[in-house]
Amino acid sequence: MLRSSLLLTLVVIATGCPGGSGEIGAACGNNGDCSSALQCLANRCQPRCTHAPDCGDGYACDQDGLCHQAVGHDGDRCVSETECAAGFSCRPADNADETSHLVGNCIKDHSAALAGARCASNNECRNGTCALGRCVDLCLVDSDCASGEKCWDLPSVTVSNAMLHGCLPEHGAVSFDVPVDPVLHQAVIPAPKGAASVSLVMTVDDPSLTVGATRIAAPDGTRIYNRPCASALQKCLPTEENDEYFGNPQRHTPALGQSVLSIPSGTTLPVNTGLYTVDVAAQMPDGSPSLAPVHATAVVRLDEGTALDLHFFFLDLADHPCQDTIGPQKLNASTAPYMATFQDHFLSDLSAAFTRVQISVNAASYEDVLDHPSLDGLDLSRVGDLLKLGKYATGINVFFVRSLSPAGVQAYSPNPGPAGLAGTPGSGIVIGLDTLCYRSWQEVSHLAAHEIARYMGLYHNAEIGYGPVDQPIHPTWRDQIMTDNDIGTDPAANLMFYAEPLSSGQVPKITDGQRSILVRSAVLRSGGQ
Amino acid sequence: MIARGLARLSLAAPALWLALSLPARGDAGSAEPLLTPRVRNQLSAIDTLPSLNVLSDQSALRNAAPSLSSIASDSGNDVGVRIRAARAMVGYCNANTDPDDNCASLTSQIHVALLEIITSYQSNPSPTPRDLVLMRAAVESLGAARAVLPDDVATLLRLLDHPSRDVRATAVRALATSCAQDAIDRVRALQRTEPTAQVRGELNLAAQAITDNCTTPPITPSKGN
Numbered sequence: 001m002l003r004s005s006l007l008l009t010l011v012v013i014a015t016g017c018p019g020g021s022g023e024i025g026a027a028c029g030n031n032g033d034c035s036s037a038l039q040c041l042a043n044r045c046q047p048r049c050t051h052a053p054d055c056g057d058g059y060a061c062d063q064d065g066l067c068h069q070a071v072g073h074d075g076d077r078c079v080s081e082t083e084c085a086a087g088f089s090c091r092p093a094d095n096a097d098e099t100s101h102l103v104g105n106c107i108k109d110h111s112a113a114l115a116g117a118r119c120a121s122n123n124e125c126r127n128g129t130c131a132l133g134r135c136v137d138l139c140l141v142d143s144d145c146a147s148g149e150k151c152w153d154l155p156s157v158t159v160s161n162a163m164l165h166g167c168l169p170e171h172g173a174v175s176f177d178v179p180v181d182p183v184l185h186q187a188v189i190p191a192p193k194g195a196a197s198v199s200l201v202m203t204v205d206d207p208s209l210t211v212g213a214t215r216i217a218a219p220d221g222t223r224i225y226n227r228p229c230a231s232a233l234q235k236c237l238p239t240e241e242n243d244e245y246f247g248n249p250q251r252h253t254p255a256l257g258q259s260v261l262s263i264p265s266g267t268t269l270p271v272n273t274g275l276y277t278v279d280v281a282a283q284m285p286d287g288s289p290s291l292a293p294v295h296a297t298a299v300v301r302l303d304e305g306t307a308l309d310l311h312f313f314f315l316d317l318a319d320h321p322c323q324d325t326i327g328p329q330k331l332n333a334s335t336a337p338y339m340a341t342f343q344d345h346f347l348s349d350l351s352a353a354f355t356r357v358q359i360s361v362n363a364a365s366y367e368d369v370l371d372h373p374s375l376d377g378l379d380l381s382r383v384g385d386l387l388k389l390g391k392y393a394t395g396i397n398v399f400f401v402r403s404l405s406p407a408g409v410q411a412y413s414p415n416p417g418p419a420g421l422a423g424t425p426g427s428g429i430v431i432g433l434d435t436l437c438y439r440s441w442q443e444v445s446h447l448a449a450h451e452i453a454r455y456m457g458l459y460h461n462a463e464i465g466y467g468p469v470d471q472p473i474h475p476t477w478r479d480q481i482m483t484d485n486d487i488g489t490d491p492a493a494n495l496m497f498y499a500e501p502l503s504s505g506q507v508p509k510i511t512d513g514q515r516s517i518l519v520r521s522a523v524l525r526s527g528g529q
Numbered sequence: 530m531i532a533r534g535l536a537r538l539s540l541a542a543p544a545l546w547l548a549l550s551l552p553a554r555g556d557a558g559s560a561e562p563l564l565t566p567r568v569r570n571q572l573s574a575i576d577t578l579p580s581l582n583v584l585s586d587q588s589a590l591r592n593a594a595p596s597l598s599s600i601a602s603d604s605g606n607d608v609g610v611r612i613r614a615a616r617a618m619v620g621y622c623n624a625n626t627d628p629d630d631n632c633a634s635l636t637s638q639i640h641v642a643l644l645e646i647i648t649s650y651q652s653n654p655s656p657t658p659r660d661l662v663l664m665r666a667a668v669e670s671l672g673a674a675r676a677v678l679p680d681d682v683a684t685l686l687r688l689l690d691h692p693s694r695d696v697r698a699t700a701v702r703a704l705a706t707s708c709a710q711d712a713i714d715r716v717r718a719l720q721r722t723e724p725t726a727q728v729r730g731e732l733n734l735a736a737q738a739i740t741d742n743c744t745t746p747p748i749t750p751s752k753g754n
Contacts, residue, residue: 324658373725373726377695379702403695406616407615407662408613408615408666409576434665434695435609437659438612439609451576498577
């Protein structure tokens with residue numbers, strides 16, 4: 001465990017009881033010589049540790065905050081990096097113990113990437129463990145890991161049915177490239193124990209190709225998704241396609257150029273610890289298979305989030321026909337933070353929609369996009385060119401364009417969006433400000449909230465053309481987002497109703513089930529971040 | 530919000546609500562209201578155009594294209610609903626790809642309805658911003674119809690001089706989408722004089738599309754939500 005530390009060469013002398021008067025730097029013979037908040041290391045009083053890396057390479061940190069020198073040397077069995085002496089790393093072997101966790105051995109360090117560095121395979125890491133795209137230290141308890149990290153129970157992707165304990169960030173999300181098996185056309189997503197969500201972003205270079213999952217198996221082998229038949233290609237009737245789509249426990253829709261699989265998509269199918277196996281495929285416009293390689297990136301949300309950062313981008317909105325409603329000035333990155341119409345009527349209503357479900361909204365940044373005039377009036381066929389400019393991985397990139405085409409489409413979001421990833425053809429949402437020629441800022445805030453929620457993984461609560469208007473969603477999915485109290489209420493009052501609400505001024509409803517999906521999105525910050 | 534005006538009217542003036550709900554011009558044979566709550570919702574979708582299959586399934590819109598034409602033309606309807614109706618109707622028949630007699634007839638009706646919206650805007654001495662976005666929707670639809678009639682091109686060419694760059698951009702895009710070969714000289718001339726980068730970009734794309742065997746695909750409403 002070679003981490004930067006001020007205490008790299010210290011020697012622990014852990015005898016006696018703390019309670020002396022020695023301050024930091026004072027000479028000491030044992031812990032009893034130092035004040036109670038300190039310990040005696042290398043014959044000097046030093047702060048107690050909270051994490052093993054505080055002590056330097058080759059130490060553990062106990063519950064009392066005292067450093068203990070590790071004694072594990074070459075070939076000694078270990079379960080945590082803190083058991084191996086300085087200059088040795090705890091590397092997992094290929095066999096597991098009775099708890100199905102990989103057994104490790106202390107192995108002399110070699111030249112390779114340190115813990116925390118990006119990796120694609122175990123060999124790239126000094127400690128021999130690459131998990132979730134990062135070199136991780138093996139651990140036993142959270143204090144074995146660095147500050148801000150936690151000892152997670154992770155599935156091994158190299159040893160079947162085995163787990164390992166590894167240090168990863170306590171909060172937020174991690175993203176990493178996932179290899180797609182060229183023969184089986186499969187990608188594997190590791191889901192740590194306790195992870196809030198896992199997702200897979202599948203991309204092909206040719207945006208005219210459809211890409212997505214064809215089958216998804218949960219860690220226990222249960223099939224949770226089969227690609228529905230395609231009525232557009234006359235493979236079946238639209239009703240049959242609907243039934244197959246809604247009959248899947250997991251939702252997913254392949255799309256042109258890029259699609260996102262986000263687990264969970266409902267409340268009845270939790271994230272299970274282990275490896276999800278995803279069959280991926282690219283298709284030609286006529287539905288025939290394409291040999292184009294599929295790139296896959298996984299995003300694992302480790303804990304639930306509470307704060308939503310919004311990053312606003314303004315295309316050139318000069319001389320806009322709806323200026324009277326926009327406000328007294330041209331809307332851009334300089335004026336938006338101070339313009340009352342934007343702040344008081346748009347942003348405050350938008351915030352209220354999410355604050356109601358304990359998600360705080362923060363206007364994190366304002367930027368102009370003036371060097372892409374061809375995107376000012378955006379045709380949705382080019383939306384990927386705009387959303388690629390979404391440079392923030394955490395939070396949501398919100399683009400304001402002059403107008404959207406086809407006319408009548410007021411806003412757009414990928415559903416779900418590639419939460420946690422920046423710079424992809426789906427990294428953001430778009431609001432067409434021509435809507436302000438016939439709607440208010442408050443009403444546009446509803447549209448924005450609707451699209452933000454779609455980006456975060458919520459689906460429409462009523463499907464256009466499915467069933468009668470008063471009970472429009474398939475029961476499989478209605479029951480996942482609604483409690484008994486919600487069923488029977490007006491679906492149009494919900495944020496995820498597909499159409500504009502009949503009346504403005506009311507905060508749109510988000511059910512408890514919908515909230516449970518929102519807080520798992522990788523766009524959110526955690527309280528600890 | 531949408532049709533919020535309609536909802537208020539329905540409470541305050543039932544007779545007017547009934548009038549708005551009744552079939553508009555050209556639909557005298559049917560007694561069913563056009564803007565049923567479900568149709569209204571579908572013409573108020575936030576992030577999709579209404580599915581053709583879905584609208585065709587609606588009993589009130591059995592003759593979807595003429596019904597949508599009526600909804601788009603009715604100034605008593607919510608502007609958002611009218612915009613979507615104007616944009617959706619053109620998807621029902623494409624004279625280039627479905628050249629049967631019925632389709633040609635429908636196309637003619639659609640053209641008349643769209644041109645009416647555009648000329649109504651042009652003859653309005655004090656058009657509002659909402660009039661402008663409705664007119665732009667009609668212009669976009671005219672291009673998406675891809676059945677270029679002389680009147681269409683003349684109308685679109687006139688809009689290239691409009692003071693709003695959004696209107697000019699939409700008109701240029703419509704000329705490109707409809708493969709208006711007759712417009713190429715004007716498009717090329719404007720490439721040198723158009724003051725805004727946005728419209729110049731559209732002109733460049735249009736010049737390329739019109740001269741490049743008109744490979745620009747037709748824009749049609751999306752299939753579903």
